[in-house]
Amino acid sequence: MNNNQDTYKKRNILSRFFSIFIYFGKSIYNKFKKFINRFKDGSIGTKLSHIFMGAGNIYHKQYIKGVIFFIIEAGFLALMILSPQVNSTPLGFKSIANFFTLGTEPGSIFLPTDNSMLMLLFGVICFGIIGMFIAVYGSSIKSSYKADLDVKAGKEATSFKEDIQALLDDRFHVAMLTPAIIGIITFTVLPTIFMIFIAFTNFDSLHPAGQVLFDWVGFDNFFAIFNGTGEISVRFGPVLGWTLVWAFFATSTNYIGGIFLALLINKKGIKLKKIWRTIFVLTIALPQFISLLAMRSILAEYGPINSMLINLHLIDDPIKFLATADSAWTARITIIFINIWIGVPYTMLMTSGILMNVPKDLYEAAQIDGATNRQAFRYITVPFILFVTAPFLITSFIGNITSFNVIYLLTGGGPTVPGYIAGETDLLVTWLYKLTIDQSEYNIGSVIAIMTFIITATATLLSYRRSKSYKEEDAFQ
Amino acid sequence: MIKAKQLKAKSYKSSQRTSLTISYIILTILVIVWLYPILWILLNSLRTEYNTGGQLIGIVVSHYFPKQIGFENFRILFAETLFPRWFLNTLFVSSISFIISTMLTLSVAYVMSKLKFKVRKSFLNIAIILGLFPGFMSMIAIYYILKAFQLTQTLWALILVYSAGAGLGFYIAKGFFDIIPNSLLESAKLDGATNSQSFRKIILPLSKPIIIYTALLAFIGPWMDFIFARVIIGEANTDTYTVAVGLYYMMYGEQIDSNVFTIFAAGCIIVAIPIVTLFLSMQKYYVEGVTAGSVK
Numbered sequence: 001m002n003n004n005q006d007t008y009k010k011r012n013i014l015s016r017f018f019s020i021f022i023y024f025g026k027s028i029y030n031k032f033k034k035f036i037n038r039f040k041d042g043s044i045g046t047k048l049s050h051i052f053m054g055a056g057n058i059y060h061k062q063y064i065k066g067v068i069f070f071i072i073e074a075g076f077l078a079l080m081i082l083s084p085q086v087n088s089t090p091l092g093f094k095s096i097a098n099f100f101t102l103g104t105e106p107g108s109i110f111l112p113t114d115n116s117m118l119m120l121l122f123g124v125i126c127f128g129i130i131g132m133f134i135a136v137y138g139s140s141i142k143s144s145y146k147a148d149l150d151v152k153a154g155k156e157a158t159s160f161k162e163d164i165q166a167l168l169d170d171r172f173h174v175a176m177l178t179p180a181i182i183g184i185i186t187f188t189v190l191p192t193i194f195m196i197f198i199a200f201t202n203f204d205s206l207h208p209a210g211q212v213l214f215d216w217v218g219f220d221n222f223f224a225i226f227n228g229t230g231e232i233s234v235r236f237g238p239v240l241g242w243t244l245v246w247a248f249f250a251t252s253t254n255y256i257g258g259i260f261l262a263l264l265i266n267k268k269g270i271k272l273k274k275i276w277r278t279i280f281v282l283t284i285a286l287p288q289f290i291s292l293l294a295m296r297s298i299l300a301e302y303g304p305i306n307s308m309l310i311n312l313h314l315i316d317d318p319i320k321f322l323a324t325a326d327s328a329w330t331a332r333i334t335i336i337f338i339n340i341w342i343g344v345p346y347t348m349l350m351t352s353g354i355l356m357n358v359p360k361d362l363y364e365a366a367q368i369d370g371a372t373n374r375q376a377f378r379y380i381t382v383p384f385i386l387f388v389t390a391p392f393l394i395t396s397f398i399g400n401i402t403s404f405n406v407i408y409l410l411t412g413g414g415p416t417v418p419g420y421i422a423g424e425t426d427l428l429v430t431w432l433y434k435l436t437i438d439q440s441e442y443n444i445g446s447v448i449a450i451m452t453f454i455i456t457a458t459a460t461l462l463s464y465r466r467s468k469s470y471k472e473e474d475a476f477q
Numbered sequence: 478m479i480k481a482k483q484l485k486a487k488s489y490k491s492s493q494r495t496s497l498t499i500s501y502i503i504l505t506i507l508v509i510v511w512l513y514p515i516l517w518i519l520l521n522s523l524r525t526e527y528n529t530g531g532q533l534i535g536i537v538v539s540h541y542f543p544k545q546i547g548f549e550n551f552r553i554l555f556a557e558t559l560f561p562r563w564f565l566n567t568l569f570v571s572s573i574s575f576i577i578s579t580m581l582t583l584s585v586a587y588v589m590s591k592l593k594f595k596v597r598k599s600f601l602n603i604a605i606i607l608g609l610f611p612g613f614m615s616m617i618a619i620y621y622i623l624k625a626f627q628l629t630q631t632l633w634a635l636i637l638v639y640s641a642g643a644g645l646g647f648y649i650a651k652g653f654f655d656i657i658p659n660s661l662l663e664s665a666k667l668d669g670a671t672n673s674q675s676f677r678k679i680i681l682p683l684s685k686p687i688i689i690y691t692a693l694l695a696f697i698g699p700w701m702d703f704i705f706a707r708v709i710i711g712e713a714n715t716d717t718y719t720v721a722v723g724l725y726y727m728m729y730g731e732q733i734d735s736n737v738f739t740i741f742a743a744g745c746i747i748v749a750i751p752i753v754t755l756f757l758s759m760q761k762y763y764v765e766g767v768t769a770g771s772v773k
Contacts, residue, residue, distance in 0.1 A: 087625050121621055169671035173592045176584040177600075180644025183581065184607070187641035191618030192610050264504060269497050278757060279508050285756035286515065287701040289721050290745040293728060294514045297537045297738060304517070307539035341511065346767070353768030398609070404704060436617050437708060449614035456609045 031138075038145045046144040053137060056144025060157040069140040076133045089118040091126065099123025102201070103213045117209035120201070124194045128185060199446035205439060221447045232444050235422040235431070240451075242332070243427045247400040250339050255393060257340055258347020259385060265348070266355050277352065280345035288342065292409035295338050296322060323414030328424035331411055335425060339406055350392065351385060358384050394463040398456045402429050428452045517541065518749075521742035525549040535736040550743035559715055560744055563723040566632055567699055570719060574636045575695035578643030582691050583684075586650035587676050591662060604645050620708055630714045638705055639698060649766055653687040654680065690766030693759050700752055720748050 039050055045059025054069030083092030090098070099122075103114025147157035158166070167175040199221055207214035225236050265276045283291060298305055299321040306318040325331040358381060366376045407413065407430045413423035421439055422431045428448055436445035524543035526534045533549060554560050589601065619638060620629060628634045657680060665675050681688070699706070703721035710717050712726065724744045727737055756763065 117621065118625060121618065121625065125622075165671075168673035172672035172676070173588045173594045173597075175673075176588045177644075180581045180585045183641035184644050186622075187619055187638060188607055188615060188645065191615030191622065192607065194618040195614050261507065264500055267497075267500055269493070270500060270504070276504060276508070278760070280511060281757065281760055281763075282515065282753060283511055285753040286749055287697075287721065287745075287752060289701065289703055289725060290518065290749060291514060293725075293741075294518045294745075298514055298517055300537050302539050303537055304539055304541040308541075341514070345511075349764055350767050353764060402612075408704075432614070433704075442617065445617075446614070449610070453610050453614075457606070460605070460609060 035138075035141070038141055041148075042141075042145050043148045043151075046141065046148055049141050049144040053140040056141070056147065060144070060147040060151065062143075062147060062157055062160065062163075064160045065143065065163065069136070069143075072133075072136055076129070079129070086122070087115070087118060088112065089115050089122055091122045095119065095122040095126040099126070102215050106213055107211075113211055114213060115210040116201075116207070116214045117203060120197060120203075121194055124190055124197065128190050132185070195446050195449060198442050199450055201443055203442045204444065205441055208440065217443075221443050224444075225447070225451075230444075231420050231422065231435075231441075232447065235417070235420050236448075236451075239422050239426055239428055239431055242425070243401060246332070246336070246427060247397050247403075249336050250343065250400040250403070251393065251397045253336060253340050254343035254347050254396065255389075257344040259351050261344055261348040262351035262355060263381075266352060277349070280348055283341065283345050284349070288405045289409060291342065292338070292405060295341070296410055299334065323411040323423075325415050328415060331415055331425050335406065335410055338410060342406060347396075351389065354385055354388050355381070357388075391463070394459060398459055401427070401456055401459075402452065403427070404429050404433065408433070428455075518742045518745050520546075521739050522550055522746045523547065524739050524742075533736075533739070535739045537735075537738050550739045551747075554740050554743045554747070558723075558727070558740065558744075559718070560720075560723065560747070562716060563718045563720045564747070566717060567719040567721075570632050570635050570639065571696050571699035574639040574699060575692055577636070577640035578646075578695040579688065579692045581640065581643040582647050582650055582695070583681075583688065584676075585644045586647040586654055587680055589647060590651045590654035591657075591659070591675075591680070592672065604647070608645060616705060616708055623709065629709055630711055630717060632717055634709050635699070635706060635719070638709060639695075639702075643695065650684075650687050650691055653684060653766075657683055686762045686765045689759055689762040693755070693763060694766075697752055697756065700748060720744070724748070 039047060042049075043056070043059065045056035048055035048059070049057075052070065053073040054066035057063075057066030057069060059066075079091070080093045083090040083094040085091075089095075098114075098119035101119075102116040103119050105111055105114045107113030150157050200216055200218060201214050202217045202220075203209070203214045206212070221232075224230055224232050227233060261280065264270070265273055270276070297303055300306070301318045301320055301324070305321075306315075309315045310318065320326060320330070321334045322331055325334070362380050362384075363376055366380060371379070404427075407425055407427050411423070411425045413426035413430050413434065415425070416423045421434055421441075426434070429452060432445045432448045432452070435441040435448065520541070520543055523546040524534075524538075525547035526538075526543060526545050528534055533553075535550075589597065623629045623634045623637075628637070661679055662675050665679055670678070699719060701721065703719070703725050706719045706722045707725070710719070710722055715723070718726070724741055727744070728741050
């Protein structure tokens with residue numbers, strides 16, 4: 001039975017995967033068909049709109065709208081044809097060619113080197129602009145076609161005022177989402193795509209942008225993980241291993257500790273619950289850079305903890321806990337303990353809320369059946385918490401894989417491994433940060449980012465599709 | 478028979494009492510552990526010990542409780558460092574970006590929760606996928622985009638970066654809006670309300686907790702973040718540091734002066750007081766948001 005379900009689920013994921021492609025193919029085909037139909041059926045204005053955006057709107061006396069569309073087209077064409085130079089790299093139709101060559105001028109006394117990095121970036125931006133223009137182009141034709149239909153139906157084409165009013169009602173989602181989507185495209189989508197492309201180039205410290213040209217290298221950087229003697233092939237395995245170990249322990253210790261603390265505070269008979277809780281919430285409110293740097297100083301070689309341990313005659317020489325620790329595991333265990341301090345209050349807060357929501361009738365029913373407190377706890381409280389917090393466990397596992405602050409502020413990745421950038425406690429993300437920001441090894445950094453993404457995406461896909469929130473997403477609608 | 482029952486009740490009571498005592502002892506120990514580092518920062522900010530040469534001892538020392546206290550560190554912080562400037566910078570950035578990001582987050586959450594349109598499901602899926610990329614993977618590209626348009630090293634760049642991505646953080650607010658019954662909106666629609674009116678006059682007044690939660694996190698963000706700020710501001714421009722960047726460089730910058738730990742601690746306290754106060758006074762809403770986000 002279980003087995004059957006599993007294979008069913010697997011097939012389901014696969015078929016979902018392929019259905020995405022089929023869906024895309026179909027929707028593109030449909031768009032194209034509509035495009036042809038609009039051209040065939042449309043009025044002269046709509047036909048003209050295919051060349052001069054806004055012509056159809058002007059034809060229908062929607063002057064303001066028409067002019068806006070026309071200005072957008074003129075601006076777009078001007079940008080594409082004139083290709084203005086930004087930082088001496090052209091943006092416009094030339095940037096598309098540059099995207100593929102990544103620069104041809106190696107530089108001489110008379111000519112500056114082409115900036116391959118900017119060329120790649122502008123190529124991506126240019127594709128982004130073209131994409132957004134196509135969206136506007138489509139909507140201009142659609143709007144003219146809609147005016148056609150209105151006139152055919154004996155109505156008047158909508159006035160500018162009516163269009164604005166529609167934006168506040170039927171098309172409210174357009175008005176609300178547009179600013180957010182523009183922000184997301186400019187500051188999340190385009191940069192992410194740019195960084196993915198970087199993984200397929202040889203943009204590293206030997207090819208600084210604007211001084212030496214770099215070029216496309218295909219999948220070489222990915223192959224370098226599995227063979228070769230570079231940083232990435234030697235250190236990738238250990239760093240990935242530690243990242244997973246860390247994420248496992250950080251998640252489980254916080255989870256168990258948080259539930260324990262919540263149960264302790266919410267125990268019947270404990271007074272001043274609110275004050276106890278507030279003390280722990282204090283640590284959530286404190287900026288992490290403060291609490292982590294405080295921890296770092298407390299655990300310093302000549303800090304208060306070491307001196308206390310020496311005074312108690314527990315040790316003779318100070319222990320090096322963090323970046324300078326003699327053994328990697330000293331530093332790693334210390335970090336996991338400090339992370340308990342950081343994370344437990346958060347889980348406690350969340351579980352407290354859940355504890356209060358355990359349906360009371362469950363306990364009453366149990367009491368009638370003669371269950372002891374312990375039994376009620378074992379068979380009602382625990383399963384309920386586990387059931388409700390399961391999605392949280394997965395998100396916090398993913399959060400810990402990409403947890404940057406704790407490692408970076410406590411050890412900076414140390415203890416160092418001689419000859420390599422990645423230290424003993426570096427996670428994939430801190431390694432990626434060091435490689436790109438400090439070492440300018442952009443391509444390797446980018447490969448690591450993609451691998452991180454693959455790991456987190458797999459974890460999410462496996463869990464999210466099955467989670468309550470996704471399945472019941474529509475139940476609320 | 479009755480006696481036996483009483484005895485049993487008595488032993489039950491006493492065992493209850495022991496278990497409570499044990500709980501109190503554990504709680505007290507935990508509170509000490511949790512307050513130890515916080516108190517350490519506070520005590521250090523007040524520590525004003527001088528060496529035989531009359532110099533302030535600002536390094537990390539091995540004794541927990543200071544031998545002398547005073548406000549010298551705070552005086553130095555305000556008179557001799559750029560800290561006041563950093564504080565105002567951060568206040569500026571967080572005041573503007575929290576308004577923009579709260580508006581973006583809430584509007585996307587409302588649209589995703591209550592309106593039906595064609596690309597809704599794909600937008601949801603894309604948002605999840607984008608959220609999985611490590612945030613600073615795109616950071617380098619953002620840095621170069623801003624640099625190409627000569628915006629780096631300004632506070633406006635930081636504001637842009639903090640607020641632009643806010644549209645993606647709509648999950649918790651969406652979960653909250655989902656619970657508001659659709660029948661409310663439907664009856665408003667029958668009365669002729671537009672979608673924008675429903676949003677302003679029905680949804681928003683009902684959503685105080687989630688508005689405060691969103692605004693609180695957006696406001697506190699710039700005070701806590703130092704990864705983005707550090708890359709976008711750069712190390713050279715001490716004038717445009719935020720508090721997190723400034724205090725970090727004070728301790729671990731290019732020229733490490735280990736004698737500034739107590740001044741660093743004073744800075745931390747000045748940052749922590751408003752943030753912690755704000756946070757604790759809004760605790761109720763924060764808890765509501767966290768619980769809503771976790772259960773969904």
